[in-house]
Amino acid sequence: xxxxxxxxxxxxxxxxxGLDPTPALVPPQVVASFADEVRDSVEDESEIPAAQxxxxxxxxxxxxxxxxxxxxxAVKPQIAMYEAIGPAGVDVYTMTCEYAQxxxxxxxGDIKRGDIGSTAxxxxxxxxxxxxxxxxxxxxxxxxxxxxxxxxxxxxxxDGITPFVDAAVQSDKDIFVLVRTxxxxxxxxxxxxxxxxxxxxxxxxxLVEGWGSGSIGDHGYSRVGAVVGATHPEEGAxxxxxxxxxxxxxxxxxxxxxxxxxxAGMFDADGSGAIVNSSRGIIGAWKKSGxxxxxxxxxxxxxxxxxxxxxxxxxxxxxxxxxxYR
Amino acid sequence: xxxxxxxxxxxxxxxxxGLDPTPALVPPQVVASFADEVRDSVEDESEIPAAQxxxxxxxxxxxxxxxxxxxxxAVKPQIAMYEAIGPAGVDVYTMTCEYAQxxxxxxxGDIKRGDIGSTAxxxxxxxxxxxxxxxxxxxxxxxxxxxxxxxxxxxxxxDGITPFVDAAVQSDKDIFVLVRTxxxxxxxxxxxxxxxxxxxxxxxxxLVEGWGSGSIGDHGYSRVGAVVGATHPEEGAxxxxxxxxxxxxxxxxxxxxxxxxxxAGMFDADGSGAIVNSSRGIIGAWKKSGxxxxxxxxxxxxxxxxxxxxxxxxxxxxxxxxxxYR
Numbered sequence: 061x062x063x064x065x066x067x068x069x070x071x072x073x074x075x076x077x078g079l080d081p082t083p084a085l086v087p088p089q090v091v092a093s094f095a096d097e098v099r100d101s102v103e104d105e106s107e108i109p110a111a112q113x114x115x116x117x118x119x120x121x122x123x124x125x126x127x128x129x130x131x132x133x134a135v136k137p138q139i140a141m142y143e144a145i146g147p148a149g150v151d152v153y154t155m156t157c158e159y160a161q162x163x164x165x166x167x168x169g170d171i172k173r174g175d176i177g178s179t180a181x182x183x184x185x186x187x188x189x190x191x192x193x194x195x196x197x198x199x200x201x202x203x204x205x206x207x208x209x210x211x212x213x214x215x216x217x218x219d220g221i222t223p224f225v226d227a228a229v230q231s232d233k234d235i236f237v238l239v240r241t242x243x244x245x246x247x248x249x250x251x252x253x254x255x256x257x258x259x260x261x262x263x264x265x266x267l268v269e270g271w272g273s274g275s276i277g278d279h280g281y282s283r284v285g286a287v288v289g290a291t292h293p294e295e296g297a298x299x300x301x302x303x304x305x306x307x308x309x310x311x312x313x314x315x316x317x318x319x320x321x322x323x324a325g326m327f328d329a330d331g332s333g334a335i336v337n338s339s340r341g342i343i344g345a346w347k348k349s350g351x352x353x354x355x356x357x358x359x360x361x362x363x364x365x366x367x368x369x370x371x372x373x374x375x376x377x378x379x380x381x382x383x384x385y386r
Numbered sequence: 387x388x389x390x391x392x393x394x395x396x397x398x399x400x401x402x403x404g405l406d407p408t409p410a411l412v413p414p415q416v417v418a419s420f421a422d423e424v425r426d427s428v429e430d431e432s433e434i435p436a437a438q439x440x441x442x443x444x445x446x447x448x449x450x451x452x453x454x455x456x457x458x459x460a461v462k463p464q465i466a467m468y469e470a471i472g473p474a475g476v477d478v479y480t481m482t483c484e485y486a487q488x489x490x491x492x493x494x495g496d497i498k499r500g501d502i503g504s505t506a507x508x509x510x511x512x513x514x515x516x517x518x519x520x521x522x523x524x525x526x527x528x529x530x531x532x533x534x535x536x537x538x539x540x541x542x543x544x545d546g547i548t549p550f551v552d553a554a555v556q557s558d559k560d561i562f563v564l565v566r567t568x569x570x571x572x573x574x575x576x577x578x579x580x581x582x583x584x585x586x587x588x589x590x591x592x593l594v595e596g597w598g599s600g601s602i603g604d605h606g607y608s609r610v611g612a613v614v615g616a617t618h619p620e621e622g623a624x625x626x627x628x629x630x631x632x633x634x635x636x637x638x639x640x641x642x643x644x645x646x647x648x649x650a651g652m653f654d655a656d657g658s659g660a661i662v663n664s665s666r667g668i669i670g671a672w673k674k675s676g677x678x679x680x681x682x683x684x685x686x687x688x689x690x691x692x693x694x695x696x697x698x699x700x701x702x703x704x705x706x707x708x709x710x711y712r
Contacts (some may be wrong), residue, residue, distance in 0.1 A: 077564055082508070083517075106528040109517040140501055144511035146530025150476045172501055174539060176569035182408070186468035190436040191409075202432040204472025213500060215541045215564060217571030236542060243502035245543030252589065253581035260586065263578065 061234050061285060061307045062277040063208065067133035067166045073377040074327070074384070076168060077128055077369075078311070078339025079137040079156060081117040082144075085344045087296060087352070087361035091116040091220040101201035101386065114148040117141075120365065125163055127366035128373045131316035134166040134208075136309075136337055146263055157206035159168045166208045168309065172238065174213030180220045186210050187235075211287060211309070216266050221271050222285075229275050234307075237268045239299065241242045242289025244310030261295070269303045279332065288326060290318025290336065293314045297325025300333065308334040313376070314341030320383035334384075338376055345372035371372055387562050387611060387633045389534065391658060393459035393492045399703040400653070400710070402494060403454055403695075404483060404637070405463040407443040408470075411670045413678070413687035417442040440474040443467075447482045448690065451489055452667055453692035454699040460492040460534075462635075462663050464646050483532035494635065497578055498564065500539030506546045508551035512536050524672045534556075535560035537613060537635070547597050547610075554609045555601050560633075563594045565625065568615025568638030587621070588628065595629045605658065605711025607633040614652060616644025616662065623651025624657065626680040634660040639702070640667030646709035653710045660710075664702055671698035 068074050083091070091112055098111040125135065137156050140148035157167045160178045173183040186207055192199030212224050212235050240250055240261045250261040265286065272282025282305045288296045289314035300308070308326050312318040313336045326334040345368035346352055352364055394400050409417070417438055424437040453462065463482050468475035480662050483493045499509040515527030515534060538550050550561045562695040566576055566587045574588040591612065598608025608631045614622045616638035624633070634652050638644040639662045671694035672678055678690055 080505075104528075106518060106526065107530075109518060110528050110530060113516075137502075138505055138508075140499070140505045140508035143499075144508040145516050146511075146528075147473065147477045147480050148472050150531070150605065151473045154473050172499070172539075173466070173469075175464075175498055176567060177571075179464055179466045182464075182470040184468040185472075190439075190471050192432060192435060200432065202430075202436050202472075204433075204436060204474070213498075213541055215539055215575060216569055217566050217574035217576075219569050219571035241502060241542050243542055243545050245503075245545035248543035248593065249586070249590065250543070252586065255579035255581050260575070260578065262471060264575065379529075 062168050062279055062282055063232065064134065064234065064307070064335065065281065067281045068332070068335060071131065071133040072381065073132055074136040074164045074335050074380055075132055075373070075376050076136045076309075076337045077124065077342050077373060078170070078337050079121050079134050079135050079343065080141045081120050081343065082141060082338040083113060085340070086113070086116050086120045087346065087356070087358070087365065089358045089361050090119060093358035110145040111148055112189040113145050114152045115129060117149070118155055120364070122159055122361045123366050124369050125160050126137065126164065127370040129163040129165060131370065131373045131377055132165070134168055134335065135225055136170050138170040138339070148242050154205055160205050161208070167206060168222050168236070169205065169207035169210045171235055172213050174216050174220050176216060177219035177223060181223035182218070184223040187224065187227040187231050187233045189231070191254045205231070207376045209236060209285070211236045211238065213238050214267065218267070218271070225275065225284060230361070233283070236287050236309045237264070237271070237284060238270060239264050239286040240295055242291045242316050242318070246289065259292040265299055265303055268307050272305055276305050281305055281333065285309055287311065290323045291316060291324035293325055298324065300326050301329065310334050310339065311337045314338040320379045324384045331384060337381060342369050342372045342376070345369050387607040387609055389558065390460065390492050390606055390633070390661065391607065394658070394661060397457065397459040398707065399458055399700070400661050400706055401458055401698060401702050402460040402661050402663045403450065403458050403461045403668050404496070405447050405461050405661050405669065406448065406467045406665040407446050408467060409439060411666070412439070412442050412446045413672065413682070413684070413691065415682060415684045415687050416445060421686035422662045436471040437474055439471050440478045443475070444481055445688070448485055448686045449485050449692050451491065453696040454668070455489040455491060457696065457699045457703060458491070460484045460494055460661065462494040462496050463639050464496040464665070480531055487532050487534070493532060493656045494562070495531065495533035495536040497529065498537045498539050500542050500546050501649065502542060503545035503549065506542070507549035510549040512552065513557050513559045513591065515557070533559070535562060537562045537564065539564050540593065542595070544560040544597070547591070551597055551610060559609070562613050562635045563590070563597070563610060565590050565594060565612040566600045566614045566618055566619045566621055568642050568644070572615065573626050591625055595632050598631055601632050607631055607659065611635055613637065617642060619648035619651055622649065626652050626654065635663065636660050637663045640664045646705045650710045657710060662706060667693050668698045668702065671695050
């Protein structure tokens with residue numbers, strides 16, 4: 061987790077921008093501008109909308125990344141948004157990750173994978189890359205995903221997590237395990253009271269702290285982080301005490317209702333220990349700017365996307381600096 | 387679930403072949419045979435092993451599908467194995483799904499996705515496809531994934547499941563929610579005793595039965611199935627009683643230790659209610675055939691892959707017919 065913590069310190073900003081494009085979050089003239097370009101690349105007319113969105117998503121993401129790269133330490137692309145348009149979307153996900161890394165950003169792939177041991181080992185290829193094979197044992201593995209960390213689901217237990225931890229250690233990367241998610245229904249399972257005391261998410265929290273115990277870095281945090289939603293301020297503060305070596309990824313700020321005051325308890329006494337995500341609040345800021353017009357050109361719309369995202373990212377940084385970060 | 391149940395009845399075979407290729411499961415001469423073909427398609431030497439595996443995986447899968455398509459009703463590609471080699475692998479995953487559907491097979495995409503509501507809605511695009519957009523409201527959505535069902539993780543609760551259920555209903559497809567997985571560590575969370583009685587996986591089971599209550603089909607089973615590992619025969623039999631409208635996907639037969647006798651309790655009184663998966667036992671049968679030789683050509687090796695897979699699939703069918711299926 062050291063690389064992330066140092067990136068946060070360099071930017072003096074414990075926030076991450078969620079790159080979660082949807083058809084509604086990309087200005088329509090940007091999507092429309094790629095209509096001709098994609099027509100030749102598809103096999104069938106029906107593929108055009110997806111192909112057009114894929115190209116538009118990359119252009120949109122690049123615009124956001126360029127606008128915020130000197131403000132934020134990290135981005136968090138949510139792979140679901142890309143899978144929604146098929147394999148062409150997955151390509152754009154990896155292109156986005158690669159471009160963000162090239163701009164010096166730490167890339168947190170929000171993939172929420174999880175499976176039994178042998179299958180988790182395959183998913184851990186997200187971090188470890190593909191062995192160079194015939195190119196010789198000294199050759200670097202090929203890294204098709206360009207992620208610095210991924211999110212992982214704990215429901216399958218330790219043997220589904222260990223392969224990710226091993227891959228993270230080998231490749232100087234990190235994972236974040238779902239502990240307490242930000243959505244309303246998260247309480248249905250995560251808050252269940254256990255017969256031996258405590259709640260399910262607390263048991264998961266203890267497992268996560270244990271999974272990280274072999275990889276504690278220079279800043280006191282392990283390579284196994286936890287996802288703790290901003291929508292649970294009191295539980296988050298209690299988890300901060302309970303998991304002293306576990307860095308938190310905190311989604312749910314802004315559009316989902318989390319506030320800087322609410323996430324304050326998820327930071328440690330030194331103002332470290334957590335990074336707060338905002339997606340729609342930043343990448344969709346152009347929609348609330350009051351400056352958007354239907355008759356804008358694609359370039360004008362992207363310029364507004366950039367300026368609004370930069371303003372929102374800067375506001376979020378300042379909000380967190382005042383309230384939580386020291 | 388009606389389409390799957392009818393496919394099982396047509397084949398008189400409640401089994402599904404897991405298409406989970408790994409570098410060790412594809413004969414090396416098959417991988418080597420694509421060395422020249424991929425050289426021109428990559429940007430960098432380091433990409434060659436992944437590109438070669440991707441092409442080899444498709445050839446391998448096509449061979450298996452052709453060998454078993456008249457024996458089994460369904461295949462279950464595990465997307466992790468494809469993600470392990472990057473976006474080129476994801477392309478091969480969708481090509482495999484498409485080819486299997488073209489051969490009349492029901493395709494169960496083992497993707498184990500799960501996220502908060504708005505994100506789950508994006509993942510549900512696996513089932514619903516991409517809206518046709520400007521092509522008009524009557525146009526069919528574009529289906530890039532070619533899956534008839536997907537597996538889903540329940541840790542985020544109802545709002546992470548509902549979008550998948552809605553998509554399944556709209557597109558005449560199904561989902562399978564993880565309840566009791568086949569791996570050793572599954573007990574760490576899934577077997578936790580709850581304060582109000584019962585175990586966590588039983589609570590998940592009750593939720594799953596409820597999530598399916600609005601989509602019960604002609605055969606008495608809903609569109610929301612459950613993943614119940616073959617390695618838990620007694621719990622599986624108890625879950626069969628507890629979840630009368632929930633069809634089971636049963637992994638863990640064969641290589642993981644599950645037997646036909648062990649899965650018998652997961653079937654209902656009519657011999658329906660479950661489909662049993664085998665992956666390595668079928669796609670890796672060539673390795674245990676005693677007929678493989680290092681000096682075989684790629685075509686000879688693929689012919690052995692086919693004959694061994696067909697024999698193993700046929701043996702599994704007969705084993706299940708004798709012991710569980712009526």
